[in-house]
């Protein structure tokens with residue numbers, strides 16, 4: 001299925017490594033204007049980056065002309081978010097020159113790792129959705145599938161999180177302040193993007209009614225490319241990120257009236273479109289600027305797609321045979337009316353032909369069922385910003401509902417549920433409904449999630465279009481998430497089963513028999529311990545706290561969200577603390593509990609839970625009875641580069657969302673791939689991880705998705721658990737009474753109240769006792785290191801399914817209908 005990696009033996013020649021050192025010095029002078037004798041790490045990082053990048057440009061152009069010559073069908077992955085993290089080590093890994101480069105850098109007087117640390121993460125996304133997009137680009141190009149990422153080059157990515165007195169503070173992520181050597185800016189390519197104005201009717205020469213969009217305010221879109229090298233570099237692709245530039249004639253009338261500053265104000269405002277990433281994951285803020293960002297991405301991207309297509313075709317009729325567009329959630333769903341507008345208003349097609357092309361071009365991925373994340377835009381806002389699109393959306397809906405009414409006569413309730421226009425509470429456009437109607441395929445991101453789409457959220461649509469809604473389980477790229485981030489384990493794996501695993505992750509199954517080999521288990525444990533030592537040093541540097549690598553590293557790293565239930569983890573920590581205090585000589589499994597994750601800046605409850613973690617950590621870490629048995633820390637600013645340090649060092653991976661709420665999760669896959677055992681609910685991809693690794697190698701607990709739904713219907717009473725469980729009661733009372741906030745007793749009342757007085761929507765109280773029992777099983781197993789390490793090996797060995805290579809192949813064969821090139 002996956003390609004066998006044929007990493008060229010001749011990388012030295014292909015990448016002219018003998019010249020690399022000279023190139024670094026040359027770039028240092030010619031490009032950076034720095035003196036190579038100055039020995040500044042940052043200069044050397046930059047000079048190295050340019051010298052690496054220039055080695056890929058040829059391959060990239062060759063790949064692009066391959067695509068062109070073979071007229072291959074292209075995939076366009078449209079996403080408002082990409083989360084590539086750092087590029088340097090990824091380029092070196094995929095070029096297969098990490099060791100060679102390490103030597104050369106050493107000759108210049110540096111370690112590769114210290115230069116790596118000079119790079120800022122490209123944090124152009126919030127979390128899983130953006131990281132998934134980046135993993136898919138890696139897997140597309142590594143498997144010779146012609147694909148491009150299209151997104152926005154935000155000046156400011158996801159905010160930098162600091163912790164001040166236990167609270168999250170947001171700082172701006174000025175990630176390109178010192179330049180970004182990976183960007184190839186196309187100053188000479190500009191597309192015009194229109195906003196506002198009005199839709200005007202006119203008659204064409206044949207006397208047909210036509211529409212044109214006039215009196216618009218225009219902004220220019222300039223592309224910036226970042227190369228994406230495939231593993232082994234047989235292909236190199238790119239992501240194309242757009243930046244907003246004011247148009248030259250912006251507010252020309254103001255200039256002419258002599259209002260220079262007024263005219264400049266307009267220019268500045270228009271460039272704001274790509275200023276900042278909205279930092280909410282799974283929460284719709286409904287700001288006009290956000291809708292502008294979405295349309296900006298879509299409009300610029302489609303001009304680019306059609307330009308490229310029309311170089312090789314004379315008619316747009318064959319667009320769906322040459323182009324597949326994947327909508328990463330509904331964020332770019334305005335692409336559907338945009339393509340209709342282009343086909344009809346610009347290229348003169350009739351509705352039916354245009355609609356057929358449209359629906360054969362688009363596919364839509366849904367990433368959440370949380371109602372607060374489902375995008376709806378007020379009709380008056382959308383109609384003002386994009387008047388012609390609003391007309392088209394109404395017409396799409398009119399025709400769609402006509403069809404539904406014909407299939408389900410008299411079912412007006414169904415019509416109002418399925419309508420693209422929500423009527424209650426002021427008219428709004430339901431972007432998910434629009435995306436379903438305008439796509440040939442809709443997919444969820446894990447089997448359970450796709451099932452919930454079919455039977456819950458999109459049930460009506462599933463009845464109307466019985467084969468449209470399908471599943472493609474997420475995956476992660478084994479290049480970044482094992483090979484690159486975990487050299488110790490990768491080396492051991494390669495020594496044992498050869499190097500093919502990194503492009504054919506199913507090969508890891510060959511590790512299964514080695515779980516019975518005690519020498520292999522020792523080597524495995526040594527690699528894990530080495531990673532834990534490295535993380536301990538990082539923790540000491542970052543939060544000035546020493547942690548013991550011989551304790552169980554218990555990790556929960558993900559966005560802060562009530563449904564992800566970091567609070568349940570805290571409740572376990574508090575319970576352990578109480579047990580130790582009650583019985584200071586008790587024989588318990590020593591644990592280090594680490595947390596990391598950003599809260600959306602406006603998400604009060606999530607920020608309060610960060611504060612609670614930090615206050616619990618303060619109390620626990622200062623207690624002499626607890627010393628050596630329990631440590632708690634919150635690592636600030638969780639990001640891709642931090643994940644690369646955290647994931648390889650984990651013993652236990654916390655995946656404890658309320659069942660039915662986490663669409664898939666991808667952190668769960670990264671941790672298990674690196675040999676962590678999972679404690680989790682049967683939610684998202686955890687279900688499939690259990691199927692793969694075996695129920696005996698994972699700690700599953702708690703309510704199932706159908707039980708959560710059932711309890712919501714029949715009435716759930718959290719107090720019942722409080723009253724019947726003394727240990728739980730004590731934990732809740734400590735949180736509620738200010739035990740962890742002696743200077744501000746009421747600080748955590750909102751946390752207490754959410755569970756005790758506001759219905760405990762995420763059912764922590766119901767899952768507390770089962771979670772405690774699962775954690776006790778974790779403790780017991782960890783004491784038996786031999787058994788633990790066996791299971792650790794079996795987890796990694798059975799993670800083959802969760803390679804993004806498999807996911808991308810499923811999209812390619814089942815949705816995009818593209819084949820790997822050159823096969």
Ligand code: Z2T
Nearest residue numbers: 126127128129281367368663664665666
């Ligand atoms: C996001 O990261 C996810 C879903 C969203 O819904 C938005 C964002 Cl920013 C609109 C996550 C899911 O929560 C997670 O379960 C999933 O693994 C990930 O997307 C990738 O599919």
